[in-house]
Amino acid sequence: MTDELLELADRVVAMARPGEQVEAVVVRGTDTEIKVYGGQVESLSSAQSQGVGIRVVVDGRQGFAYAGSLDEVAITETLADARDNAGFATHDEHAGLAEPDGVPVQELDLHRDGLSTFGPDAKVALAIELERAVLGADPRISGIESAEYVDGVSEAAVATTTGIRSSGRETSCYVATYAMATEGGDTQTGFGFSVGREPAELDVARAAGEAAERATRMLGATQPPSGRLTVVLDPWVTAQFLGLLGYTLNGDAVQKGRSLFADRLGEAVASPLVTLVDDPTDTRAFTATDTDGEGLATRRNVLVADGVLERFVHNAYTARRAGTVSTGNAVRGFKSTPSVDCLFLSLAPGTADPAELVASIAEGVLVQEVSGLHSGVNPVSGDFSTGAEGLRIRGGELAEPVREFTIASTLQKMLHDVQAVGSDLQFLPMNAAGVTLVVGDVTVSGS
Amino acid sequence: MIEEAVLQRVLGAALRTGGEFAEVFAEDRRSSSALLDDGRVEELTSGRDRGAGIRVVVGETTGFAHTADLTEAGLVAAAEAAAAAAKGGGGGTRTVALTRRATSRGYDIEAYPGDVAKARKVELLTRADDIARSSGSAISQVSVSYGDNRRRILVANSDGLLAEDDTVRTFFAVSCVATGDTGMQTGRESIGHTVGFELFDMYDVDELARRAAGRALTKLAARPAPSGQMPVVIASGGGGVLFHEACGHGLEADLVAKGASVFRDRVGQRVASPGVTVVDDGTMAKEWGNIAIDDEGNPAQRNVLIDDGVLTDYMWDQLRARKEGRRSSGNGRRQSYQHLPMVRMTNTYLLAGADDPDDIVASTERGVLVKHLGGGQVNTATGDFVFGMTEAYLIEDGEVTEPLREGNLIGNGPEVLQRIDALGNDFAMGPPGTCGKDGQGVPVGDGVPTLRVSSLTIGGTAA
Known part of the structure; x- marks a missing residue:
């Protein structure tokens, strides 16, 4: 066929x-x-x-x-x-x-x-x-x-x-x-x-x-007071966060002056715990593919290694313009010309499971769902603000449910504030893998 | 698009396995777009999508199939597939007599985009780029997009309905990046109407480009938005996405029927402050959510959802209305022939009040003025919703002071509706929007007068 x-x-x-x-x-x-x-x-x-x-x-x-x-x-x-x-x-x-x-x-x-x-x-x-x-x-x-x-x-x-x-x-x-x-x-x-x-x-x-x-587990949820807290992102939320981050690493945004990280190759842009890989050849990925939107072989690209920015992703056009080769990241349907984007992002998992991560936190919030990623996050400026719901963490244990609050920071700051990456890599119906992620010093806005 | 006799035979095939209701929805859509970015006209795109979706309803089950093949053989094959999916028990032959329903939009398209030279579209792009770039030396990047589409639809169903519509939409947007010591900021302005190329007689592209650039430049000096609860003033025309999210989705009958709305069982009750009247109006001439008929062939209507604070009705599509033994409110819409219709908004807006907009700001001791809203999202079951602010200012001692960086605001629909404590006399529609529901996007409009919510949670980072 x-x-x-x-x-x-x-x-x-x-x-x-x-x-x-x-x-x-x-x-x-x-x-x-x-x-x-x-x-x-x-x-x-x-x-x-x-x-x-x-x-x-x-x-x-x-x-x-x-x-x-x-x-x-x-x-x-x-x-x-x-x-x-x-x-x-x-x-x-x-x-x-x-x-x-x-x-x-x-x-x-x-x-x-x-x-x-x-x-x-x-x-x-x-x-x-x-x-x-x-x-x-x-x-x-x-x-x-x-x-x-x-x-x-x-x-x-x-x-x-x-x-x-x-x-x-x-x-x-x-x-x-x-x-x-x-x-x-x-x-x-x-x-x-x-x-x-x-x-x-x-x-x-x-x-x-x-x-x-x-x-x-959300029954009885109330609005939490505002404050700065450590947040634990559920794998589903982390995957959405990675999707936003992917934008800042695409060659088109870099060349057109829309990437926060345009001039930062070789620099530490994240906590040393962060290793970010784009690998559409991983067959466990929902978005796995052997060729990209222009018919070139897809490949494994390490974008951030131990916190250091290593590489941007390219399609044929952005690569030619940058004087390099395509990384096999052309993305398209039949209704558009190829753009460039990450195909399957994942963080290198850590060693602690989610329960161990929660146990290590005195005061925090486990965020199980976010909303308004398209309306409150600006990947060009890096401003990050989303609606959220989840569970308070008190004394290393999951406590009462909370809702109708926002979590806010900037993409730049959140990457540096990563305190732990979980061991629980999950494959989700999107272009990034999920994993539990602990981020410190996030502003929680509530009552 | 398809002959009446063919439609009758296709509906007959759809009903052959005992379906109670069958429908053919045919669509022929031509679109064109042009994009300028980084100082270059990157490309022009032309597209054509043509096909038909056929559904068959048996009891609680809908079977659906679509095809790009509009020949009788192609349509019959799709009808049989839809009928098989719905799996009616009975059999037999039913003949459907079709009655053509007249549709009227009430105004004429003056300049069909297909008749406009491509060079004129391109000229708009380069002009907007020039103006935006000359708006300030800090403007570091500009993209401009133009889009138009002409969508012809035909709906025929086993109730005998036959209706056709021909809709033209034209869209234009300017997005700017400004770079300064504080990093990069963005500003965007868009216009879109259910009109042809005369859109550009209605609006000044230069002004649009200046506003987009101005928004990005202003934000270079913006401070982080506050964190926590305070009064929020929404400016007229900044976008009614607040109401779209706070109550619009929760008043869609399909969600109500499943108990997935905080507004279930509340018709006749006070759900908002006195003076709050919310309308969904598909008939609003030339607006982005304007339709002559919906995608089930029912005429567009002006539906009052909340009247002076009291919930009057939900929005309905054909399927939900049938079950309740009532008429559709003209809100059955779909993204394309490849999708099933469901209850969707059209142009959703809040009627003006009597307050002077300046007084609303002046009487606010400390709060936030949102001049331009971004998108939003709602969980209809809990009522919690967010919407973004893409241009906002701090209000201190009744005066508009510093610009704020972007962020989301969060609230709970039923609570926020009760907290509206000022309504301006200056209603205006906002920019064109695309509403997403269950994976389908449809064009919608919204509008508000200047208004104040006594307390909303602002999702910034500043104390």
Whole structure:
């Protein structure tokens, strides 16, 4: 099937005129989404989608167009649009497509036939089992906001006039739920999930248990007083924090003067406990991929080693502009040109488990959920402020639940204030791994 | 987009396994965008998305399938897939007679973006870049983006409804970075309306660029925002995201039905200070959340949600309304033909009061004035919500003093609604927004007059 996509991409590339660079990205996917409620299927969506994105570079000018269709008419129209669009871009000496760089593509095992043989009834049963497990986990669970099973099979191919030819396919699935717990008129929520490449890898009981636990332990939560405290970030929160940090390390932000760390290569930007790696070749990662959005091999890049900034990530364009080579970090769908971003960030884990970390803290807050990352964190200035909920830590033990407060600092300061990294590396449905992280001197704003 | 006879046959195929309700939603969307960054026009993009989503409802279950193939064979295949997913028990043949429903937007698009030369769009980008860069030597980076789209939709369902709409939206944004001794700060301004290229007759791009640059420059001198509770004044037109989050999402009937809203069972009760009237209004001409019909074919409406402090109604889509034996409020929306509709806001706003906006600030001893809001987020089950401040100032002794760095504010919806103690007479709509829910984004508008919340928690770092 994937060969078919590559052949289609080849056909587009073959239409290049002399002096033109042409790149075609062709994708196709099958997705299933099942939501259940009250023991019944609320909705079952099943669909195939496809699309093509075409980039044309001519005389240092880039144009782009896409279509959500693979029919010949749409492709011809898309190529013509991309070609026409190129005429309006400003000349840029670094503009151009990726070129083969000799780095071998590691064949990653990201596709499971088990997904396609798992029938719709079995998927529905998984989702119903998830809801039932949440509802039965604790007498205080009053309902669910959602319980769903989602999977996808996706294939993609990239071909260029510069000699790139790459294709791949992968499967993924997850179950996720939001539980509600109620006691004495107080309602709290908690979520749980499990991800895998095929349903056999999903742990429904764990997802349900976590959602119920997160919701029930928040019952009776009150607003804490303001103050400066040590915070313990739950792995889920840490992963979101890393995602923000990733922005500051991308070559585009660096070159365009939007990165806090632009001039800091070789300097200590974080606590020596911080080693940050971007490694999409780690097959345990939800976002693992063997090639990037431009068809180059992905690779393991150490960005921060023992607190010292080592490297930024690049795609072909930012690398050319920086006078270096792509790190295989082009990111894109078929509807856009490649941007550059981290693909799978993780912190090198420490040795202490979460319980040991909490035991070491006299006064603090365990943050189990944050909100408003998009509205209160500015990765350019580094200002960091998010809504939060979690549990107070007193005398090394988890104490009363707290909510309706914010945690604030700056990204720069938080990196230096890292006091410990947990041993509990977790693989989440996002482009960063989770791990418990202890950060000192964070402002808690509450009553 | 699709012939009536074909629609009838496709609906017939969708109902063949005993479905109670079936719907075809077809969409043809053309979009174009242009981006200038780092002094260069980086690229122009053209896009086309065309397809249909078909749903079949049986009891509590909805089956859904979508296809990019709008031929009869493609549509029938999707209808059969949706019917199989919904798995009705019965069988048989039902014929649907379709009645075309007239739709009207009440105004005409003056300049379809597809008819406007690309060079004119590019010229706007370079102009805004020039103006922003000349606004101050500390402006170190500028990006400017232009976007337009034309979305034609067709909805046909087994109740016999047939409706079509043709919507044009145009968007423009300027983002600046200013660099100084204190590091970098950002400023952004955006405009967007359900209009064509005449957007640029409604607004002065130069002024927009100056404001974006000014916002970044002002913040170079900003001090850290306070930490803790104090009165907060929201400026008129700064953005009504406060109400979008504090009560809008909690009044969506799908969340209410699941008990996932703090506003469940509260219709008829006082939920906000007297004088607080919150409206969701899809009919608001030319606004970013304006629609002639929603994505289930129902006409847009002006719905009063909270009237003088009393909760009057929730927002409804077709499915939820059907279950309750009532009519949709015209709030069934979806991101694209690849998505199922759900209850969504359109333009959500708070009506003006009688207070003089200057008096509201002058009567605030110590607090924060938020002139421009960022996005927000809410947990509808607990009512806790946050929203960002992207331009804010300290109020000391009734005077606006120092600018503040960015951060989130946090509050609880039902509590904050009761704490509104001043409402200005200066209503204005805010910048265009994209509301995210369950992974789908739709364009929404919001607006507020100047108002004061007697106490909100400000998530800064200063004592």
